[in-house]
Amino acid sequence: KIGAWASPQSTVIPNRKYLERLMADFEEEFKGKTVKRPPNWGGYTLVPTLFEFWQGRPNRLHDRIQYTLINNQWKIERLAP
Incomplete structure (x- = not known):
């Protein structure tokens, strides 16, 4: 500091x-x-409600995982590339 x-x-x-x-x-x-x-x-205070993690693959079948905050719980879903 x-x-x-x-x-x-x-x-x-x-x-x-x-x-x-x-x-x-x-x-x-x-x-x-x-x-x-x-x-x-x-500064800012960010309160996230959605994250997406993306990992590319050579065959374009990328991994996409979405986290959505609903009622203080994270819902985890796979998205199509």
Whole structure:
């Protein structure tokens, strides 16, 4: 988690030492404290209700397995390729 605070993600930095210095600074700042997510982090909560797993085969008889969430239970079905 401290690495997330230390990394100015996707910005140009002068060298590795600069990054290591930031890491050391944040390690000191959070010493003995709970490390929370940086304020610039966002995110989404995904609640999946359907997944499909597909595995290709040379003969085109691919394996397709579908998982559907119904009443908190996963229904598993094979789909035709």
